[in-house]
Amino acid sequence: MDRIIFHIDVNSAYLSWEAVYRLQHGSLTDLRTLSSAIGGDEKSRHGIILAKSEIAKKYGIKTGESLREAKSKCPEIMLIPPNYRLYMKCSNAFYEILCEYSSLVQRYSVDECFLDYTDSQALYGDPLEAAYSIKERVKKELGFTVNIGISSKKLLAKMASELEKPDKVHTIFEHEIKEKMWPLPIEELFMVGRRTAPKLRGLGIKTIGDLAKYDRELIRIHLKSFGEMIWNYANGIDSSTVKKEESIQKGIGNSTTISYDVTDRKEAHLVLLSLTEMVSMRLREADMLTKVISVSVKNFGFSTYSHQRKLPGPTDCTMVIYENVTQLFDQVWKGEPIRHLGVHLTDLCGKEFYQISIFDKNDRERQMQADRVMDALRKKYGNDTLVRSSFINSGIRPIRGGVGEDNYQMMSSLL
């Protein structure tokens, strides 16, 4: 039996949410009716466009381009810094509504969900009608529009929701693949990004249909298992299912572009400390331990390199992580000006596997206690409550990186 899958996607999510918020707080203009965009923030250096209005789109403004570029295309564009806390609230409200229509809803990202409608048909009737009613309900109750794609497969539902925007419902059932999906340029296929698209075009593949009809073995030779996967996608083959339970987090990381090029080792250490604070706080918040620590560096020439290390035992202690971070950095940094730094923790495990090693010093125990106290205070009074003395007068923010609380659902490239 075929399943019925919905993919629901908020139109220009960040911008819509900001617009709704402003209207609710007395603003007389709707951002969606102006040339406006969300992007950039206090650390101003080369911010990018995260979401844009339809009007801004008409000026040729694209998601991901620099603020400067956007301004050159439309000087009067209204730029608004992102407010992630608001987005979380809107995302939750959106998700709550969807949950009324099925017990099987997967949060795929802040602004996208998959919904398995198969067993809801008895209750809510025809899928297409249900989709329209969901769309209208979200619009009426929450004030923003969504696109809904319907199919028997997650991939096809996602492709359908991308068809024509905004405020639309589309289907791509298997018999419609040829007509609705194959004529699209190859770039539109899920998982075909800026590196793969030119390779495919080099093989004479211009549309999704071209890929679908291409020799499967030949594409495998060129692009290995990845090639096989996108060939399957082009043919509407996808056996993934809507997963309710959020998968356990695989890694936690924070990184930042510094507003000036850092050339001093001590200063780099300070930035790394601020990142380590955030990353390790999030790790403890998730009630997990890490076994692998990595540091990444992007230099003034935009080349990136990283260095990682597996720990002898798992930890969640800020100072243990920080010691490793500085050592890794010192080992890998070539001494050139630094533009961007990152700290990432992977190979996470739950605390149930942790046994205090006999080599752990009493010292460690005290540090971990200090972490717990700091977490509690910062949670209660804000992250600025406690600042390590090394940051005073440094001009560097003591804690940086986002996604502090609520750990919103992160997407994976897999369906």
Add this chain to the structure above:
DNA sequence: TCTGGGGTCCTAGGACCC
């Protein structure tokens, strides 16, 4: 393209073991 920041997964090579 003067190019953010949060993720996931895959691949490839070298070390090491049997």
Add this chain to the structure above:
DNA sequence: TCTGGGGTCCTAGGACCC
């Protein structure tokens, strides 16, 4: 060691998603 092959772990880098 003028030596084979398979498996696993570790590390670095690169692809993709939003």
